[in-house]
Amino acid sequence: DVKVTQSSRYLVKRTGEKVFLECVQDMDHENMFWYRQDPGLGLRLIYFSYDVKMKEKGDIPEGYSVSREKKERFSLILESASTNQTSMYLCASSFRGADSGNTIYFGEGSWLTVV
Amino acid sequence: AQSVTQPDIHITVSEGASLELRCNYSYGATPYLFWYVQSPGQGLQLLLKYFSGDTLVQGIKGFEAEFKRSQSSFNLRKPSVHWSDAAEYFCAVGPYSSASKIIFGSGTRLSIRP
Numbered sequence: 001d002v003k004v005t006q007s008s009r010y011l012v013k014r015t016g017e018k019v020f021l022e023c024v025q026d027m028d029h030e031n032m033f034w035y036r037q038d039p040g041l042g043l044r045l046i047y048f049s050y051d052v053k054m055k056e057k058g059d060i061p062e063g064y065s066v067s068r069e070k071k072e073r074f075s076l077i078l079e080s081a082s083t084n085q086t087s088m089y090l091c092a093s094s095f096r097g098a099d100s101g102n103t104i105y106f107g108e109g110s111w112l113t114v115v
Numbered sequence: 116a117q118s119v120t121q122p123d124i125h126i127t128v129s130e131g132a133s134l135e136l137r138c139n140y141s142y143g144a145t146p147y148l149f150w151y152v153q154s155p156g157q158g159l160q161l162l163l164k165y166f167s168g169d170t171l172v173q174g175i176k177g178f179e180a181e182f183k184r185s186q187s188s189f190n191l192r193k194p195s196v197h198w199s200d201a202a203e204y205f206c207a208v209g210p211y212s213s214a215s216k217i218i219f220g221s222g223t224r225l226s227i228r229p
Contacts, residue, residue: 106160
């Protein structure tokens with residue numbers, strides 16, 4: 001089974017703190033993703049990485065950055081957390097290539113509260 | 116513009132009853148269509164997907180979905196729901212070539228009445 005592991009399930013941080021959300025996948029997937037999930041808005045893509053050290057902005061990258069130094073690990077960074085970043089964050093991964101079937105595998109999510 | 120609409124925010128059905136969750140999409144090219152399920156406190160799991168071929172697609176957990184090009188719909192169905200089906204369901208659409216371009220609907224929360 002594909003495993004996407006988000007190390008922190010629940011976090012409470014203060015406004016202005018730097019926050020790191022870590023994600024590891026064990027299926028040698030080229031693609032990794034960070035989504036944000038909010039009620040009534042579904043999932044919105046923050047950042048996408050298709051290879052080590054490669055990244056692309058998604059729909060809502062403002063206030064976030066990412067790091068991918070190893071193929072299996074993709075980190076989301078909030079440089080200065082704000083209350084409007086309180087949300088559920090989902091990491092995901094998939095194979096690259098059109099014949100991959102585009103199936104995305106998700107982690108269990110990290111609930112972040114910024115106070 | 117590309118979009119996915121799930122018109123029902125919350126649906127309640129009785130255990131054993133049939134279920135249909137609606138999904139409408141707007142997409143310029145041939146779409147790749149997905150249904151995902153999210154159990155409480157969990158990530159999303161793929162139920163089924165469609166790109167081409169038979170327009171009735173079978174998925175896991177007894178779910179199926181039917182692609183209707185003329186109606187731009189991809190509705191999810193189950194003949195008889197179980198209490199364990201209570202979850203949030205997301206429809207998604209994207210190109211065949213790139214997973215990063217997949218867009219998700221806002222979700223439908225399913226509750227099961229005992």
